[in-house]
Amino acid sequence: MPTGRRAGSVGPVIGLPDDVTACLFDLDGVLTSTAALHEIAWKQTFDEFLAAHAGPDEPEFSERDYTAYVDGRPRADGVRTFLASRGITLPEGLPNDDPEDPTVNGVGNRKNGLVLKIIEERGVQPFPGSVAYLEAAHQAGLAIGVVTSSANGARVLDAAGLTRFVQARIDGLTIGERKLRGKPAPDSFLAGAADLGATPATTAVFEDALAGVKAGHDGGFRFVVGVNRADQAEELRANGADIVVLDLAELLDES
Structure with missing residues (x-):
């Protein structure tokens, strides 16, 4: 299972610090419109x-x-x-x-x-900007995981055509099986990083929920991206987002 970037990859292409080797994405609201x-x-x-x-x-x-x-x-x-x-x-x-x-x-x-x-x-529709970002992260050699509180994570990923990107999935079923605390506790993100063979210090978290942003911040993750789908940019920052975007495509270097 890959845990780092391919040689010669460049951080700014995907808008993350150069030392990030793994990405953990929330599902509903970040990758899909569910x-x-x-x-x-x-x-x-x-x-x-x-x-x-x-x-x-x-x-x-x-x-x-x-x-x-x-x-x-x-x-x-x-x-x-x-x-x-x-x-x-x-x-x-x-x-x-x-x-x-x-x-x-x-x-x-x-x-x-x-x-x-x-x-x-x-049906389930992925956000086009999120699909483009997943493609770029994959090409950059980053390990990719999904961390969602939904017990329907596998079904939604399959329906959206996103399973092919995902190397580790922590969802509501996993949280129950492993007796993890749910967001805003950082447990599910910590488990996702561990399943990718990564550490919080080299992992970025992508979240649209205040509880999820707080979990990423409190878990000591290297970079927390707040996705502002609900007109709550200031609240996302207050809960620990390092950057707030309307869509993940904003992070991509188009040059």
Whole structure:
């Protein structure tokens, strides 16, 4: 498994420090447009839950709620964190809880069923700039990994045609199997670097979620790229992004 650049590769071509040998990409919102589909599924799930369990005066789930409490976190963590913001605590339940069960796992399973249905209906589209960046990183000889809190990481990568670039994948299933803490803890990124045979000191992290940027920063990674898909550039910087871009293509040297 490659762990470094090919001889003669040049850092500025891909906008990273010269000592970076590996890249870890978040999936939803960085490589693919599926973050928007996740937000739709979370909103429907939480709005229906709040209407049934919190009363008609409870405000609906908002875009701010998504970025503050859910985006980038493992599914169950997102359920707990958002509901805690509304003063609601649920029993954990079991991983195979029915989607209608009033448990953390039940609510999470309802959301997952919805997002899979939406993905099936709409398909998965990678961002063209991200595909171009993956191509450039591959040509530069960088090791490439994906670190996502989604349990559907393999399915999304396959549907987007991106699996061919990926040498290591840490997803929601891996996080559960290895008992890793989810983002904003750095555990999943640290595991991704280790699976690539790299160290944080020589690895770049690419994230659009505040929780993910914080995880990259707190994990001591060499370079953290914040991808500003949700008009939160200042928040990305405040959480530890070394640079903020609207699209990964901005990092490529076109000269």
